[in-house]
Amino acid sequence: MYLFKSYNLKKTAAVFMLLLVLKTGGAQVAKTGAAKVPITGTVTDAATGKGLVGIRVSVENFSAAITDENGKFSLNVPSLFTDVMISGDGYETRQLSLKGKNSITVSLLDEYHQSFQETVSLPLGKTLLRNIPAAVSKYDAAGEWTKPDETVDALLQGRVAGLNSIRRSGTPGVGANLFLRGYNSLFGTNKPLIVIDDMLYDVNDYGESIIANNYTNPLALINVQDIDNITVLKDASSIYGAKGANGAIIVTTARARQQATKIDVGIYTGVTAVPEKLPVMNAGSYRTYLGEILQSKGLSSSEIAAMPFMIDDQSHPEYYRYHNNTDWQKQIMKAGVNRNLFLKVTGGDNIATYALSVGYMKNEGIIKNTDLTRYNTRFNAEFNFSKKFTGSANLSFTYNEQNLKDQGISDKTAPVFVALTKAPFLTANEVNDKGVFSPNLEDADILGVSNPAVLIENMQAFNKYYRFFGSFKFNYAITKTLTASTLFGVVYDKVRENIFVPRKGVSNDTLNNAVADSRLGSQVKRLFSVYSDSRIEFNKVFNRLHSISSRLGLRYHHNNAEQDFALGFNSATDELISVQNGVGALRQIGGGIGEWNWMNTYFNLDYGFNNRFFVSLNAAMDGSSRFGKEAADGLAIGGVKYAVLPSLSAAWLASSEDFMKGSFIDLLKFRASYSFTGNDDIGNYTARQTYISQNLLGMQGLVRNSIPNPAIQWETSKKLNFGADIAVWNERVGVSLDVYRSKTDNMLIYEPMVSPTGIDNILTNGGSMVNMGFDASVNVRVVNTKNLKWDIGANAGKYKNEIKTPGTGFETEFAGATILTRYDNPANLFYGYKANGVFSTAAEAVSAGLRKKNADGSYSNFAAGDIRFADLNGDHIIDENDRQEIGDPNPDLFGGFTSRLAYKRFELNILFTFSQGNDVYNYVRRRLESVSGVENQLNSVVNRWRADGHVTDMPKATYGDPMGNSRFSDRWIEDGSYLRLRTASLQYNIPLKEGFVKYASVYVIGNNLLTFTKYMGYDPEFSANPGVFAQGIDTGLDPQFRSVTLGVRVGL
Amino acid sequence: MMRRYKNWIICLAGILALFFSGCKKQTDDHNEVTDGALKNNLFELISANPDLTTFANFLKQTGYDQVIASSRNYTAFAPVNSVLATLDASISGNPDKLKKFIGNHLANQLYYTATITATTRIKMLNNKYNNMLGNKIGDATITVKDKYASNGVLQVLDKMLPALDNCWEFLSSNPLAPVKQKDFMLSLFQNVFDTTNAIVIGVNPVTGDPIYQPGSDSVYTNLFWNRVHDLRDESKQFTLFMLTDAAWDAEVNKYKPYYVTGTTDSTTKAASWSVVKDFAVDTVYDPATIPDTILSKFSTKVPVNRPAIVQTIKVSNGIVYILSQADVQPSSKFKPYLIQAENYAATSHDRRSNTYFRDRYNTVTGKDFRDVLVLSHGVALFNIRYDITEVPSIKYKAYWVAVNDFQTVTHTQKLGIGIATSTTFGYTTVALNNFNEVYIGEFTISQYKPVFNIYLTAANSTTASANPLVCDYIRLEPSF
Incomplete structure (x- = not known):
C-alpha cells in the first residue's frame, strides 16, 4: 500500500501546502507572542488502533508538531477553543475543535475515506468542505483509471445526490443529459454550467446533426483520465450570474503534485456485448401476420397468394429470396472492441511544474461499423515567475472521429428500427433461383423496407470534431492579503459531418418536389470563443476569529458560432458519395450564425467566525447581447439592462460548539442559502427582428422569421436551500441532507400570436415553475481493519416539479406522444387515452357502444378486437376530451449505491445506479405493436385478437389502424424504474520490488453488467434530447450495452 | 480475516441468487403466447x-x-x-x-x-x-x-362441400348434358391469334413486326368463351340453358330461314350459333326464383317456361337448366342496325379535304348529333361505304336523317344496297333543313351475310350543288 501513497494526489498536495503555511505560521507566532496553551494528544490508526508516527498536528498560522512513534504529540495552541488540523501521508485530513479539552485522542482513517474534511474546488478557489455554507458535492476522479471509456457527464451518474445524469444512448461517447435538481426551464437549457480549469466549457449544440438523432457531445473531448476532481455546486451559484441557474460542475484537470518526474501508462482493452434482442416475430409468425394485414388492406386471397413470399413452391424463381428466417438484429449488431492508451507525465522543478498527457481511444459501438476514436493531448503547467508573480497554463487539444449510423425515429435509415421491422423471411444478400447467395446486398424489399445490411455496410455517416481549449492565468500577490489575477482563454471547436445514403438497398425518401433515392450531406459547425476572467482578491484573518476573503472580478465571454450544411440527393451512381454530386435542383443549403457576448461583474465576500459560523455573499451583475433593451428586471446602465443576481449563504458548525463536547456526533453542520441566478439561454436574437431565407418556386428571398421581443430577458431562478451535514462514529458515518425549493420566474414560454401576424408564436418571459425536493447522501466505513476496508455509500435525490404559469397550459408533441404542461402539474406529463383491454366479443363491443369520429365527420364503432378506451366524459365518443394524465417521466427517486471493498492488494469498486418511479413512453413498442402495417412486430403480436371470444390484450390486425388502437395511450406507458450494476471494477496491485517500475496494477472493469427492470424495451435509460419534453421517451436510440475491459496501469 | 466475513459473503451471495432467479423478465412474459x-x-x-x-x-x-x-x-x-x-x-x-x-x-x-x-x-x-x-x-x-x-x-x-364440376366441365363431360347442344358448343373450338405466350424468333426486316415461332402465337380456344362467357371461370357464376335434342333441333330449324346460305351445313351452323349465344348469362338464377324471361348478354329476351325445365343441375360456378322448349322470338333476337353516317368504312375517292364532320342540333328531337357532309367533291357517283355484320336473311325497312342546311338548293342522294350503284333504291331528294327521319323504302336480304355493305351514293353529277352527300344516320329496321 505504501507504494500507492501518491494515489490520491490531492491529499498529498494539501499536506504540502499546509507544511508551507505552518513554516510561515510558526514564525508569526513568535512575533505576535500570543497566549500559549499546551495540549497533548495521541493520533492512532483507526484500523489497527496503534499510534501513528509522523502525523502533523497544527494550528493554522500558529504552531505545529509531529507525532512520535507512539502517536503522541504535544502542541501549544492559542486557546482551548480553537481548531487543530491533523494530517499525514496516506491518511485523511481532519480539522478538530478542541472545545476546551487539553488532551485529544484522534484515530485517523485512510485517505480513501470520504468525509466532510476534504478540500473542494469552488468557483473562486479551494476550501474545506466543512467550511462551505453552500450545497456542494464532490467527486474525486483522480482514481478514474477504472473508467477509461466514460465521459464526464456519464461519469457523474449515481455519484452526486440530486444530479440526474441520464445517458443519451449507447453510442460511444454520446454521454448523458444532466439535470441538477429537476428542471429550471422549459425552453431554455437545463444543463448545469460546466467549468473546466476556471474556464467555461461550452456544451451547447450549434445546429442539429445531419446524422439522424445523433448528438455530438463536446464532453467526449475530455478524457476522464485527465480529471483530478469534480465539484457539483447545487446552489448559491450566483457567482456565474445569468449562467448559474442550473448549478455548476467544476472540473479540475490533472496537474503535477510533486516535482519528481512521474510517468503513468494505462493500457486497456475490452469487449462489448450485444444487448438482449427484442423478441420480434420469426418468419412463420410474421408471414401469418402479414397475410392478415394484407387481407385487412382489402387484397383478395388470390392477390395475397400471388405474393412471392406466399408461394411455397421451391421451383419458383423467388422461392429462396422469400423463404429465410433472418435475425436482422444479429445482422446489425456485433460485439465491439475497446482500446485505450494513456500516458501521463508530471514533474518539474521549483520554477515550473507540468502535467502532460496524451491518450488514444477507440471504442466500437454495438451497431456494426460504428465507433469513436479519440486522440487527446493536454498540457497543464504552473509557473513561479517570482515569489509574487505566478501563473498557470491549461492547454488541451482533442480530435475525435466517429463512424455513426442514423438512429431513433428514422424509419428508413436507422439500422435498429429497420432491423426490428424488416421481414424475417428476407435475407441481406441477393440469392438466385437455385438458392445460391451472392456477395451483393439486396435492394429495398417489395414492402418498402430498407435492407439493414446496406445501412450497415454501404451507408456512411461520420464526423470529425476537435476542440482547442486553452487558457493562461497570471496571479500577482500585491500584498500578503491582496492578490490580482487574470485568466485569458480561447476555444476553437469544429465539427464536420458527412452522410451518404445509397440508393440501392434503402427505400426512397420523398422530398416536397421529388423522390430522393440516394441522399448526401455535409455539415460544418464551428465555435470560436474568447474568455477572460480578472479579479482582485483579499484574504485576511483578524484576531484568529474573523476570516474574510473577498473577490471582485469581471468575466468577459465573446462567442462566434456558425453552422453550414448542404444536402444533396440522387447522385448518378452509388459510387458518387460527396454532396456536390447531388442533382442541382434538389440541393438544400442552409445554416446559421450566432454571435453573442456576456459580461459578468462579480463580487464575493466569505466571512468565517472562529471556524464555526460561515457566511458567503455572492453577487453578479450580468450584461449580455441577448437581453432585450426593454427587459422588465435588472439595472439599466446607459440604456442597457444588466441582471443583478445576489445570493447569501450561511452555515453553522454546531459540532464545534462547547455544548457538543460530550456528544457522540463528530460533525454537525447546518446550512442555509438563498440565491438569485439567471439563465441566459434565451436565443441570441430573440430581442431582434430576424429574417430567414425562403425558397418560393425556385426564387430565393427573405421573409420575416419572428417578431422581436425587446422585453426578453434572462430567466430568474430563486433557490432556497436548507442543509445539514452529520458525521458520527469517528466520522466513519457521514450523512448529508438538503431540502430545496427553486422557483423560476420570467420563464420562457411561447405565446401564440393572432393569425394576421403570420407568425405562430413569440417567446416571452411569461412563465413560472417551481421545484421542490431533497438530496441525501450517506457514506459509511462499514469495516475498517488493517487488511479489509469496506466503504458503502448511497445517495438519492427527489424533486417535485410544478408549473406555476397561470392558464390552461399547453400540449407538446414528441414521438407521437402528447405532453401536457399545465398549472400545478409537473412540466411534462404524458397525456393520452386510457386503454382497458380489448373487446373480446362483438356483444361486449356493442354493449359498450363506443365510437370515434372520422375525418369526414362520420362515426365508426369500436368492434370486437378493438381497444376499449376509457370514455371519460361518458358521451360514448372517444375523442381528445377523453384524454387524461397517463404517466409522469420524472422519477420519484434517483441516485446510486457505491461500495468499495479493499482487501490486501485487491480492491473491488461497485456502483449501482437507480431510478425509481419514472414512467416511460415506449415509442418503439408502440411501433412494434401497432398491428397496423407490414412491418415486423414483437412476438406479443401473435396474441392479437383473432376471433369472437378471444380474450387478449393485443388488438386485431387492421391495416392503417382506422380505429386508432395504437394511439398514444397508457398501453405504451411503462414503469421505467431500474437498478443497474453500472460499473464494477476489480483491481489488483502487483507487489513490485523498488526499481524502474514503481508500481503496477491490473484491472478488470465491467460496465452495465446487470440491469433489473420491468421495462420491455432494450434498456430503460435513454434521453432523446436535452429538452424537458423529450424525457422518458424511448425513440429507439442505440441501446446501452455491457462491456468488460481489462486494463493495466504502470507507474514509472 | 476472510473467515470472519465468510458467512456474510455467503448470505449476500444467497440473497443475490434469489434476486436473480426471482426476476423473470417482464419482456418475456409480455411476449409469451398467452392463448x-x-x-x-x-x-x-x-x-x-x-x-x-x-x-x-x-x-x-x-x-x-x-x-x-x-x-x-x-x-x-x-x-x-x-x-x-x-x-x-x-x-x-x-x-x-x-x-x-x-x-x-x-x-x-x-x-x-x-x-x-x-x-x-x-x-x-x-x-x-x-x-x-x-x-x-x-x-x-x-x-x-x-x-x-x-x-x-x-x-x-354439418354438411360436405362437394367439389362440383363447373359449367363447362358439366357441359363437356357430364352425360346429363344434351348431346346436340353440347356437340355444337364443343365444335366452336378454334385457334385464335394471341401473343401472350408467343415466342419471338425474329423480326421481319421489311415491316419490323416480330416473327413468332409457329404454334406459339395462337391459343386453341372456344368461340363461346370469348364471345359470350367463359364458362370455366370459377370466380364468376353463370346460368346456362341447354335444350334437349328435340328442342334444340326445333329451335335451330326455326332460325334457319334467317340464315340462308349456300350450304345446309353453314346454315345450320349459323342458326345454331344464333340460338346458343343467348343461352348463358353471368347471373345465377335459382330454380325457385327464376323469372319467366331473362335478358341475355345480347339483350335478347329468353323466355323461361318453368314446366319446360326438364332438369336443374348445380355446378360449382352456377347452375345449368335443361329445357325442353325455348321459344326465343326472332323479333327480340334480330336488332335494328343503326349506322352512324360519320363512322364509315371507306369512300370511293380520297376527298378528306371536302369531308366535314359537323356537330349540329336536331330541332326535332332536341338532341345534339354529329353527321358527315361531303361537299364540292367533284366526282360523279361519289360514295361512302358502311359495313354491317352478321346480317340475317330478312326484310329491312331503311330510314335516314339527312340535313341539308349548307346550301339553299336541294340535292339528291341514294342508299346502295350491296353495291354503290344498286338500283334497289332510286335517288331521294334531300329536303332543306329537314331534321326528321326519312323513310327510304324496304329491301330484302336473301342470304345470311357475315359482312354486308351499305353505300351512300351521291348524284351522278360533278356539279357541287347537285352532288353533296350528307347524313346523320341510316337505320335498318327488321321487318317480319
Whole structure:
C-alpha cells in the first residue's frame, strides 16, 4: 500500500501546502507572542488502533508538531477553543475543535475515506468542505483509471445526490443529459454550467446533426483520465450570474503534485456485448401476420397468394429470396472492441511544474461499423515567475472521429428500427433461383423496407470534431492579503459531418418536389470563443476569529458560432458519395450564425467566525447581447439592462460548539442559502427582428422569421436551500441532507400570436415553475481493519416539479406522444387515452357502444378486437376530451449505491445506479405493436385478437389502424424504474520490488453488467434530447450495452 | 480475516441468487403466447378435435396437412366425421378426386362468420369457390364457428362441400348434358391469334413486326368463351340453358330461314350459333326464383317456361337448366342496325379535304348529333361505304336523317344496297333543313351475310350543288 501513497494526489498536495503555511505560521507566532496553551494528544490508526508516527498536528498560522512513534504529540495552541488540523501521508485530513479539552485522542482513517474534511474546488478557489455554507458535492476522479471509456457527464451518474445524469444512448461517447435538481426551464437549457480549469466549457449544440438523432457531445473531448476532481455546486451559484441557474460542475484537470518526474501508462482493452434482442416475430409468425394485414388492406386471397413470399413452391424463381428466417438484429449488431492508451507525465522543478498527457481511444459501438476514436493531448503547467508573480497554463487539444449510423425515429435509415421491422423471411444478400447467395446486398424489399445490411455496410455517416481549449492565468500577490489575477482563454471547436445514403438497398425518401433515392450531406459547425476572467482578491484573518476573503472580478465571454450544411440527393451512381454530386435542383443549403457576448461583474465576500459560523455573499451583475433593451428586471446602465443576481449563504458548525463536547456526533453542520441566478439561454436574437431565407418556386428571398421581443430577458431562478451535514462514529458515518425549493420566474414560454401576424408564436418571459425536493447522501466505513476496508455509500435525490404559469397550459408533441404542461402539474406529463383491454366479443363491443369520429365527420364503432378506451366524459365518443394524465417521466427517486471493498492488494469498486418511479413512453413498442402495417412486430403480436371470444390484450390486425388502437395511450406507458450494476471494477496491485517500475496494477472493469427492470424495451435509460419534453421517451436510440475491459496501469 | 466475513459473503451471495432467479423478465412474459390455441397450427387444431378425425385423416392422405401447417393463413371448413362417413367411395378411393374434394374445404386467408356479412365467394384451395354468408357456406351450416389457431381459423360444418364440376366441365363431360347442344358448343373450338405466350424468333426486316415461332402465337380456344362467357371461370357464376335434342333441333330449324346460305351445313351452323349465344348469362338464377324471361348478354329476351325445365343441375360456378322448349322470338333476337353516317368504312375517292364532320342540333328531337357532309367533291357517283355484320336473311325497312342546311338548293342522294350503284333504291331528294327521319323504302336480304355493305351514293353529277352527300344516320329496321 505504501507504494500507492501518491494515489490520491490531492491529499498529498494539501499536506504540502499546509507544511508551507505552518513554516510561515510558526514564525508569526513568535512575533505576535500570543497566549500559549499546551495540549497533548495521541493520533492512532483507526484500523489497527496503534499510534501513528509522523502525523502533523497544527494550528493554522500558529504552531505545529509531529507525532512520535507512539502517536503522541504535544502542541501549544492559542486557546482551548480553537481548531487543530491533523494530517499525514496516506491518511485523511481532519480539522478538530478542541472545545476546551487539553488532551485529544484522534484515530485517523485512510485517505480513501470520504468525509466532510476534504478540500473542494469552488468557483473562486479551494476550501474545506466543512467550511462551505453552500450545497456542494464532490467527486474525486483522480482514481478514474477504472473508467477509461466514460465521459464526464456519464461519469457523474449515481455519484452526486440530486444530479440526474441520464445517458443519451449507447453510442460511444454520446454521454448523458444532466439535470441538477429537476428542471429550471422549459425552453431554455437545463444543463448545469460546466467549468473546466476556471474556464467555461461550452456544451451547447450549434445546429442539429445531419446524422439522424445523433448528438455530438463536446464532453467526449475530455478524457476522464485527465480529471483530478469534480465539484457539483447545487446552489448559491450566483457567482456565474445569468449562467448559474442550473448549478455548476467544476472540473479540475490533472496537474503535477510533486516535482519528481512521474510517468503513468494505462493500457486497456475490452469487449462489448450485444444487448438482449427484442423478441420480434420469426418468419412463420410474421408471414401469418402479414397475410392478415394484407387481407385487412382489402387484397383478395388470390392477390395475397400471388405474393412471392406466399408461394411455397421451391421451383419458383423467388422461392429462396422469400423463404429465410433472418435475425436482422444479429445482422446489425456485433460485439465491439475497446482500446485505450494513456500516458501521463508530471514533474518539474521549483520554477515550473507540468502535467502532460496524451491518450488514444477507440471504442466500437454495438451497431456494426460504428465507433469513436479519440486522440487527446493536454498540457497543464504552473509557473513561479517570482515569489509574487505566478501563473498557470491549461492547454488541451482533442480530435475525435466517429463512424455513426442514423438512429431513433428514422424509419428508413436507422439500422435498429429497420432491423426490428424488416421481414424475417428476407435475407441481406441477393440469392438466385437455385438458392445460391451472392456477395451483393439486396435492394429495398417489395414492402418498402430498407435492407439493414446496406445501412450497415454501404451507408456512411461520420464526423470529425476537435476542440482547442486553452487558457493562461497570471496571479500577482500585491500584498500578503491582496492578490490580482487574470485568466485569458480561447476555444476553437469544429465539427464536420458527412452522410451518404445509397440508393440501392434503402427505400426512397420523398422530398416536397421529388423522390430522393440516394441522399448526401455535409455539415460544418464551428465555435470560436474568447474568455477572460480578472479579479482582485483579499484574504485576511483578524484576531484568529474573523476570516474574510473577498473577490471582485469581471468575466468577459465573446462567442462566434456558425453552422453550414448542404444536402444533396440522387447522385448518378452509388459510387458518387460527396454532396456536390447531388442533382442541382434538389440541393438544400442552409445554416446559421450566432454571435453573442456576456459580461459578468462579480463580487464575493466569505466571512468565517472562529471556524464555526460561515457566511458567503455572492453577487453578479450580468450584461449580455441577448437581453432585450426593454427587459422588465435588472439595472439599466446607459440604456442597457444588466441582471443583478445576489445570493447569501450561511452555515453553522454546531459540532464545534462547547455544548457538543460530550456528544457522540463528530460533525454537525447546518446550512442555509438563498440565491438569485439567471439563465441566459434565451436565443441570441430573440430581442431582434430576424429574417430567414425562403425558397418560393425556385426564387430565393427573405421573409420575416419572428417578431422581436425587446422585453426578453434572462430567466430568474430563486433557490432556497436548507442543509445539514452529520458525521458520527469517528466520522466513519457521514450523512448529508438538503431540502430545496427553486422557483423560476420570467420563464420562457411561447405565446401564440393572432393569425394576421403570420407568425405562430413569440417567446416571452411569461412563465413560472417551481421545484421542490431533497438530496441525501450517506457514506459509511462499514469495516475498517488493517487488511479489509469496506466503504458503502448511497445517495438519492427527489424533486417535485410544478408549473406555476397561470392558464390552461399547453400540449407538446414528441414521438407521437402528447405532453401536457399545465398549472400545478409537473412540466411534462404524458397525456393520452386510457386503454382497458380489448373487446373480446362483438356483444361486449356493442354493449359498450363506443365510437370515434372520422375525418369526414362520420362515426365508426369500436368492434370486437378493438381497444376499449376509457370514455371519460361518458358521451360514448372517444375523442381528445377523453384524454387524461397517463404517466409522469420524472422519477420519484434517483441516485446510486457505491461500495468499495479493499482487501490486501485487491480492491473491488461497485456502483449501482437507480431510478425509481419514472414512467416511460415506449415509442418503439408502440411501433412494434401497432398491428397496423407490414412491418415486423414483437412476438406479443401473435396474441392479437383473432376471433369472437378471444380474450387478449393485443388488438386485431387492421391495416392503417382506422380505429386508432395504437394511439398514444397508457398501453405504451411503462414503469421505467431500474437498478443497474453500472460499473464494477476489480483491481489488483502487483507487489513490485523498488526499481524502474514503481508500481503496477491490473484491472478488470465491467460496465452495465446487470440491469433489473420491468421495462420491455432494450434498456430503460435513454434521453432523446436535452429538452424537458423529450424525457422518458424511448425513440429507439442505440441501446446501452455491457462491456468488460481489462486494463493495466504502470507507474514509472 | 476472510473467515470472519465468510458467512456474510455467503448470505449476500444467497440473497443475490434469489434476486436473480426471482426476476423473470417482464419482456418475456409480455411476449409469451398467452392463448393456448395460438400455440397450435390449424392442422394440430383439427387433429385435436375428436369430431374431425376423418377430415384430419383425409388431410394427411392428400398432403394438405403440410399445407395448412405452414405459416400462410388458412380457413378450414371441416365436415364432422358422421358426414364424411357418407362420402362416396369413388371419391375417397380416388386420390385425385379426394384431393379435389378436400381442397374444396380449405381456403387461403381467414374467414370469420362475424365478418362475412354479405355473400362472399371464397376461393378454395382446389381453385373452386364457395359462397359464404354468416354461418352458412354453400349448403352447409357452420356449427362450431371461428376456432382460431396460430395460422388460421377452423369452421366445423354439418354438411360436405362437394367439389362440383363447373359449367363447362358439366357441359363437356357430364352425360346429363344434351348431346346436340353440347356437340355444337364443343365444335366452336378454334385457334385464335394471341401473343401472350408467343415466342419471338425474329423480326421481319421489311415491316419490323416480330416473327413468332409457329404454334406459339395462337391459343386453341372456344368461340363461346370469348364471345359470350367463359364458362370455366370459377370466380364468376353463370346460368346456362341447354335444350334437349328435340328442342334444340326445333329451335335451330326455326332460325334457319334467317340464315340462308349456300350450304345446309353453314346454315345450320349459323342458326345454331344464333340460338346458343343467348343461352348463358353471368347471373345465377335459382330454380325457385327464376323469372319467366331473362335478358341475355345480347339483350335478347329468353323466355323461361318453368314446366319446360326438364332438369336443374348445380355446378360449382352456377347452375345449368335443361329445357325442353325455348321459344326465343326472332323479333327480340334480330336488332335494328343503326349506322352512324360519320363512322364509315371507306369512300370511293380520297376527298378528306371536302369531308366535314359537323356537330349540329336536331330541332326535332332536341338532341345534339354529329353527321358527315361531303361537299364540292367533284366526282360523279361519289360514295361512302358502311359495313354491317352478321346480317340475317330478312326484310329491312331503311330510314335516314339527312340535313341539308349548307346550301339553299336541294340535292339528291341514294342508299346502295350491296353495291354503290344498286338500283334497289332510286335517288331521294334531300329536303332543306329537314331534321326528321326519312323513310327510304324496304329491301330484302336473301342470304345470311357475315359482312354486308351499305353505300351512300351521291348524284351522278360533278356539279357541287347537285352532288353533296350528307347524313346523320341510316337505320335498318327488321321487318317480319
